[in-house]
Amino acid sequence: MCLLSASYDGTTACPPPAPGLDAQYLWLINRSQVTFTGGSNHLYTDITLSSGADLYRWKFHKKGFDSTEEATENETTGAVSWAQSVTGRILDLSGAAASKIDSLRGTDLVAIVKTKAGRLLVYGSTGEGLRLKANTANSAADSYGETVTLGNDESSAKYYEFLDTDLATSIAALVALEA
Amino acid sequence: MADEKIPAPVKPAAKGYKFKNNAEQVMHPVLGALTVEHLKNEKVIAAIKKLDEKKETKGFFEAMIVSA
Numbered sequence: 001m002c003l004l005s006a007s008y009d010g011t012t013a014c015p016p017p018a019p020g021l022d023a024q025y026l027w028l029i030n031r032s033q034v035t036f037t038g039g040s041n042h043l044y045t046d047i048t049l050s051s052g053a054d055l056y057r058w059k060f061h062k063k064g065f066d067s068t069e070e071a072t073e074n075e076t077t078g079a080v081s082w083a084q085s086v087t088g089r090i091l092d093l094s095g096a097a098a099s100k101i102d103s104l105r106g107t108d109l110v111a112i113v114k115t116k117a118g119r120l121l122v123y124g125s126t127g128e129g130l131r132l133k134a135n136t137a138n139s140a141a142d143s144y145g146e147t148v149t150l151g152n153d154e155s156s157a158k159y160y161e162f163l164d165t166d167l168a169t170s171i172a173a174l175v176a177l178e179a
Numbered sequence: 180m181a182d183e184k185i186p187a188p189v190k191p192a193a194k195g196y197k198f199k200n201n202a203e204q205v206m207h208p209v210l211g212a213l214t215v216e217h218l219k220n221e222k223v224i225a226a227i228k229k230l231d232e233k234k235e236t237k238g239f240f241e242a243m244i245v246s247a
Contacts (some may be wrong), residue, residue, distance in 0.1 A: 060223075118211075133203055168210045172226035175209065 017117035023062040025114035026054045026088060027174050028150075031129035034110055036122070036160070044122060044162045045174060054179035060088030062146065067113050067123060069159055082158055084123045085133065085151030086111050092145055093137060101146050104132040111150060112162060120162040120170055127156030166177065195247035196224065205243050206229050218244065 011017070033053035037046035049055070065088040073080050090097055108129035112122050124130035134149040164170045196218040198205055204214045209230055210223070217223045227244070230236045 164222075165220075167211055168207070169220060169223060171210050171221070172217075172223040175226040175229055176222050178229070 011023070017115075018043055020116045021065050021067060022114045022116055023060045023088070025112075025171075025172065026058045026060060026065075027112040027178075028058060028167040029053070029055050029110045029112075031108045031110050031124060034125075036125060036162070039160070042158065042159050042160045044125075045164055047162065047164075047177065048148040049177055055174055057175075057178055058090075061091050061145065063117065064089045067111075067121065067159075069123070069155075071158075072154075081127075081154040081156060083151065083153050084130065084155050084159065085149055086113060086123060086130065087134075087147065087149040089143070089145050092116045093139060097146050099135070101132075101148060104150070107131060109150060120165050120167070120174075122160040122162050124150075124152060124155070125160055128152040128154055136160070195219070196244050197247045199243055199245055202243075207239060 005104050029049070030053065033050045035048045035050075036044040037048070038044045062150050069082050069084045071080050087101045090100070096169070108131060110122060110124045111130050112120055114120050130150040132148065133151040134147075136143075136147045138144060143179065162170055162174075164173045197215060198218070199240050200216075204212055207213050207227065210226060211222070227236075231238060231240050
């Protein structure tokens with residue numbers, strides 16, 4: 001039996017943190033090429049890529065760019081795992097857009113998103129990376145473009161936060177590693 | 180023959196930066212709020228220059244930052 005050893009005092013931020021993700025920031029990294037430093041309290045403080053590897057930034061439409069995480073308990077063992085996903089839409093139907101989406105097939109990725117409240121959240125870094133789970137190309141006006149969901153089924157841990165000193169330094173660290 | 184004394188190579192002074200007009204803080208379109216402390220960080224300077232090179236920001240470094 002596990003014993004609880006933490007209390008939570010509630011959010012004292014006033015006004016409360018802004019919900020949602022900043023659509024200009026989704027960094028994708030091949031999971032086999034990235035190492036994070038830190039990890040206690042679900043906080044990474046540094047990121048290192050293997051030689052020749054790059055971070056790839058994707059920008060999405062502001063509507064429908066979301067990340068989710070849902071816990072599931074294994075009925076037999078009682079073990080808990082998390083299904084993580086990041087969904088976004090690019091406003092483009094073209095050969096170039098199709099090619100970009102196609103490049104996600106078969107990959108095993110770590111995703112870093114920036115919340116509007118100024119936090120960088122890391123998905124797919126523990127246990128199971130993110131892969132292309134769903135893709136819809138739609139020509140209708142209200143959902144025009146390519147909608148993509150990257151996700152996994154059984155991450156062994158919840159998401160992490162990446163914070164190298166402060167937000168600007170953290171973003172700079174990621175930009176410096178971009179292709 | 181006396182040993183020739185070879186002078187140690189002179190290290191160039193570390194380059195320092197400040198914001199134009201001695202501003203304490205400026206807003207970068209991608210990195211967000213930058214203070215003079217950020218200008219001491221090589222990663223931040225590299226990122227500012229990289230974003231300018233990629234044309235994601237338009238001449239931010241030249242427009243906002245000068246040597247200290």
